[in-house]
Structure formats: structure tokens, C-alpha cells
Amino acid sequence: xxxxxxxxxxxxxxxxxxxxxxxxxxxxxxxxxxxxxxxxxxxxxxxxxxxxxxxxxxxxxxxxxxxxxxxxxxxxxxxxxxxxxxxxxxxxxxxxxxxxxxxxxxxxxxxxxxxxxxxxxxxxxxxxxxxxxxxxxxxxxxxxxxxxxxxxxxxxxxxxxxxxxxxxxxxxxxxxxxxxxxxxxxxxxxxxxxxxxxxxxxxxxxxxxxxxxxxxxxxxxxxxxxxxxxxxxxxxxxxxxxxxxxxxxxxxxxxxxxxxxxxxxx
Amino acid sequence: xxxxxxxxxxxxxxxxxxxxxxxxxxxxxxxxxxxxxxxxxxxxxxxxxxxxxxxxxxxxxxxxxxxxxxxxxxxxxxxxxxxxxxxxxxxxxxxxxxxxxxxxxxxxxxxxxxxxxxxxxxxxxxxxxxxxxxxxxxxxxxxxxxxxxxxxxxxxxxxxxxxxxxxxxxxxxxxxxxxxxxxxxxxxxxxxxxxxxxxxxxxxxxxxxxxxxxxxxxxxxxxxxxxxxxxxxxxxxxxxxxxxxxxxxxxxxxxxxxxxxxxxxxxxxxxxxxxxxxxxxxxxxxxxxxxxxxxxxxxxxxxxxxxxxxxxxxxxxxxxxxxxxxxxxxxxxxxxxxxxxxxxxxxxxxxx
Numbered sequence: 284x285x286x287x288x289x290x291x292x293x294x295x296x297x298x299x300x301x302x303x304x305x306x307x308x309x310x311x312x313x314x315x316x317x318x319x320x321x322x323x324x325x326x327x328x329x330x331x332x333x334x335x336x337x338x339x340x341x342x343x344x345x346x347x348x349x350x351x352x353x354x355x356x357x358x359x360x361x362x363x364x365x366x367x368x369x370x371x372x373x374x375x376x377x378x379x380x381x382x383x384x385x386x387x388x389x390x391x392x393x394x395x396x397x398x399x400x401x402x403x404x405x406x407x408x409x410x411x412x413x414x415x416x417x418x419x420x421x422x423x424x425x426x427x428x429x430x431x432x433x434x435x436x437x438x439x440x441x442x443x444x445x446x447x448x449x450x451x452x453x454x455x456x457x458x459x460x461x462x463x464x465x466x467x468x469x470x471x472x473x474x475x476x477x478x479x480x481x482x483x484x485x486x487x488x489x490x491x492x493x494x495x496x497x498x499x500x501x502x503x504x505x506x507x508x509x510x511x512x513x514x515x516x517x518x519x520x521x522x523x524x525x526x527x528x529x530x531x532x533x534x535x536x537x538x539x540x541x542x543x544x545x546x547x548x549x
Numbered sequence: 550x551x552x553x554x555x556x557x558x559x560x561x562x563x564x565x566x567x568x569x570x571x572x573x574x575x576x577x578x579x580x581x582x583x584x585x586x587x588x589x590x591x592x593x594x595x596x597x598x599x600x601x602x603x604x605x606x607x608x609x610x611x612x613x614x615x616x617x618x619x620x621x622x623x624x625x626x627x628x629x630x631x632x633x634x635x636x637x638x639x640x641x642x643x644x645x646x647x648x649x650x651x652x653x654x655x656x657x658x659x660x661x662x663x664x665x666x667x668x669x670x671x672x673x674x675x676x677x678x679x680x681x682x683x684x685x686x687x688x689x690x691x692x693x694x695x696x697x698x699x700x701x702x703x704x705x706x707x708x709x710x711x712x713x714x715x716x717x718x719x720x721x722x723x724x725x726x727x728x729x730x731x732x733x734x735x736x737x738x739x740x741x742x743x744x745x746x747x748x749x750x751x752x753x754x755x756x757x758x759x760x761x762x763x764x765x766x767x768x769x770x771x772x773x774x775x776x777x778x779x780x781x782x783x784x785x786x787x788x789x790x791x792x793x794x795x796x797x798x799x800x801x802x803x804x805x806x807x808x809x810x811x812x813x814x815x816x817x818x819x820x821x822x823x824x825x826x827x828x829x830x831x832x833x834x835x836x837x838x839x840x841x842x843x844x845x846x847x848x849x850x851x852x853x854x855x856x857x858x859x860x861x862x863x864x865x866x867x868x869x870x871x872x873x874x875x876x877x878x879x880x881x882x883x884x885x886x887x888x889x890x891x892x893x894x895x896x897x898x899x900x901x
Contacts, residue, residue, distance in 0.1 A: 443635070443637070445633050445635055445637040446637055446639060448602070448604050448624070448631070448633070448637065449631065449633060449637035449638075449639075450625075450639075450650075451603070451604075451623070451624040451625040452602060452603075452624060452625075452627075452629060452630065452631035452699070453625075453630075453650055453651035453654065453698065453699075453702070454625050454626075454628065454651050454654045454655055454702065455625055455650070455651075455654045456625050456654075457625075459654055460625075463650070463654075464639055467639075467641040468640065468641055
């Protein structure tokens, strides 16, 4: 169908409006984070890295960042290993009730975070896991694992299981076959899952609020606190850095996906 | 026969505890032989192969390799080479890396891996292809790599699961010869699964015909073709005209319309209902004999296929080799058929 010039113009306008609606708040934050004064105005009057400097000099922000990266890093490792193994078992194993297991494993994706958080808070306080970074990692793992499972399961769909039989017939133990045949073929799914797990943990706020101890501020928690207590533009610098971080993840996971697609076609 | 390399003893396999995919299988495989498991799909031939490879566990019975029970040994410790229908080459490795895989998991030195890889590529005539990826090769080339990979660690036994099933006719014939050549050169024992009877007839030292989870007949190609053990084997291998008949005496059958058909002594008792099978190529056109009418002539180059109306049967087939100066019968022509008594195979009517 060929649309007329007016229809085309309207479509373009609508597209621009929607994109502006999606991007404008973030663009504003990024621009304001470079504001030289505490009085925020758009467009900013001048350009300065003052608030980034504040961020890097503030022990509270630095601690929050350190905590965030420790928790996200540990969560990613645990969730990636567990999620990959779960996906492998679900795809390659021969047993009943696979659909039920997938549903249970991915339930945290659709359960409201506040429900998960409240439930975990009670459960973890019974065994004394609240208020520790280990408990926080465990809690984040629960919500991060589904992303790994789903992502790895998706790549396993295209994995030819005859390759495992071939590897075994050629003398490879199951562990060797996993490392030398399975992982090289499904690593895009594992990597994408790991990125999702990292991003989920880095961004997680509700569960952290329930589980973390008094001193355990993560970046989202610190941002929330600083909005409540004193509206300093430092939060804008933090937000911008988190945003760039997510943008980086998005680009990396897209690159992995494209690479995997190209290889699949070759 | 010396000590068999593989021995199946009363092996059964069932997935649900009721239907038996393989039922009470006893089979000895001789060292160095080319044994083909032939049968229609669902006959148990592939399951038998998979149990030998270790990818399926027998529900009952035992399997021995070189005198050792292996049915509890995991596949990667059996040291049996396997070639799969879909090649199963590792897509993330080059051809050379694929070939090196079984050697490197065994801790072979780099120098030896390089030497043996080169030799293996030469054996399947793919020297110079070592750096390619499997996806860059044709189907026939990929299967030759898979063949080399299954042989490079010098297994004494190699299993092939319909390895040529995905290839077109010409390539298939080319690779059949290649596999035969490799078998003859290396002296390795090969167990080959196929549902293609001509492939089985061309390649095998012995053929095991499978149906319903059991071996119906085990023998050389010509024994199975010329002296089928039962009506199933006769019908599955080659073409056949099947006719119901009643035993008139020890060397004669009476067909439904009263035609008397002489046979070699068959050992059935008078009055018994039997099944008579005659291969189309054994039927001759003669000066005198059984009267028949030609209803269709199909010219196939090296031979003609005649559909005949004979003894009240509308679809009786005969094959006639094309020879110089011989007139091809025309449709509607009345002819006489010569059926030698040795061409008539007699089977119990109740057998499948």
C-alpha cells in the first residue's frame, strides 16, 4: 500500500512525539547532570562535571556503588551458573513435569516484586539472612535466574542434541562435552542471560529496601534516599552513569545477538 | 567363526514397560565383518544400534564387547565410533578441529594429532579442507569428515546410523563404495543401519532383517535374497508376486483359479494353505507354458516391466531384460510364461 504525503507526514509526527515522550525525561536528566549550579534549569546555564566530582568524592555514593557492583557481580555469577544448568536440564533431560518446573522457575519474573520482597523478608529473617550482602545476593539471584533460564533455553532450542551423542561417542565425558561442545554453541544465550541478570540486580530496588541492612546502601537505594532527604543534582550524575551503563549492556547484548545470528546463517 | 566382537544376549527394550521395541535379541557380530541392520522404521534396528552405542539402556539382557559387558558402561568409555545421519559435526570447530577432538580428549600429543589428522583427511580425500568450517562443505564432504572423525581414534567397532540417508542417489553410491573401501583397508568391524535394501545388498557381508523388534533373518545378501526365511523377508527384500495357494502334493501348488504350479520340494503337507512368492525377474516369456495376457508395458531402459493378467490375478509382474533383436511384447498380447519350479518360494500363510 502507498500512503499519501499527508498520511506519511502524520505518521512521522506521531513517531516523533512517541519517541520524544519516551526519551525526553532521560535526555533532561543527562543534560541537567552537567549543570554547573544547584539551581536546575533547562537548557543548563553552562557545562560542568561538578556533580560527577561530588559523586566521586562522596563516601556514601562510593559505598553505594561498591555495594551495587559487588551484589550485581555475585548475583550474575550465581544466577548464570544456576540458570544455565537449569535450562540444560530442562532442555536435555527426559522427565515429566518440565512445563511445571519452567513455570515455577520463571514465576519471579511475573510476581510483583513487592510480593516477592515481602515473602523473602519473612523467610530470610527466620534464618538470619536479612541485613547481609549474602542474603541480598541470594534474593537478587531469585529474580535474576529466570532471565538466564529463558535466554539459555531459547538458544538451546537450536542446539542439535546429536552433537552430545557425537561427543560422547568420541570419548568426551559429560563435563568435557559441556565445556567444549555445549558452551561454545550456546554462549550467546548465556552471555545475554548474564547481562540481564547483572542489569536486574543493579536496578533492583524493592527487594533491596526490604532485605538490606541499615548501612547497606546500593545505588538505587542511595538515589531514593537522596531524593527524599536533600535534592542534590548528584543524583542526576548517578542516574546518568547508571543509564549509560544500561545503554552499554543493551549494545553489548545486541552485538552478541547479531553475531550469533550471523554465525547461524553462515 | 572366532570369538565374536559383539554379543547381544536376550536383549529387550521397552519404553513404557509394555510395547517391546526390541524383543529377546540374540546376535553375534563377527570381528571385521560389515553387518547391516535392515528393516522398516520402527522395526527396532536403530534402537539396537543405540543400545550398542550406549545412548539407550536395554531393559533386559546383556551386551558384550570384546568379551566384556558394556551395557552398564557410559557411551564415552565404550570406545565405539558412531556416524550419524545428520553428520553431527561440531559447527564451532574447523574440520581439522573436529578430527582432533577424539584425540585431544584422550590426551594425544599435538604432533601426533597433526599427523593423524592429515592422514585421516587423506583417507577420505579431503586433504586441504582442514581449515574449513563444516557449514562450508557439501553434504557428502561433511559425511566424509564425520566418517574420518569416527575412525581417527582407531576404534575396533564403528556404528553407522543411516549415514547416507540425507544424500542424493549419486553421492550415496559414491560414498557406499568409499565406506566399503575404508572397511576393507582398515579391517574395522562396521554395524550399519539402513532401511534401503539395495544399500544393504551392495555393502554388507551379512544382513540382519528386522521387523517387530526381532531379527527375521540373518545371513549373507544372496541367502536373504534367494532363500528368504519367511514371507516378510521375501516381501521386504526385492519385489515379489504374492499368491495364496493350497498344497496339492509335495512338489505342486494349486492357485485360487485352479492353475497348478510346480515347485521344488517344500515340506508342507497336502491341503495346507500357503503363500507362494515369485520374483518378477525369474518369470520368463516362453513358447509354451502358463497362458497370460500383457496388460501394461513399462520401458525402463535396461529392462521392461510387464504387468500381466495371470491365473486370475490382475497384477502379476514380470521383468524382461532388454536384449538386441528381441521383440518387446505389446499391450493386449497373449503370451506364455515359463516359471521354473525353483523360482517359486513357499511360505506358511499365517506368517506376516
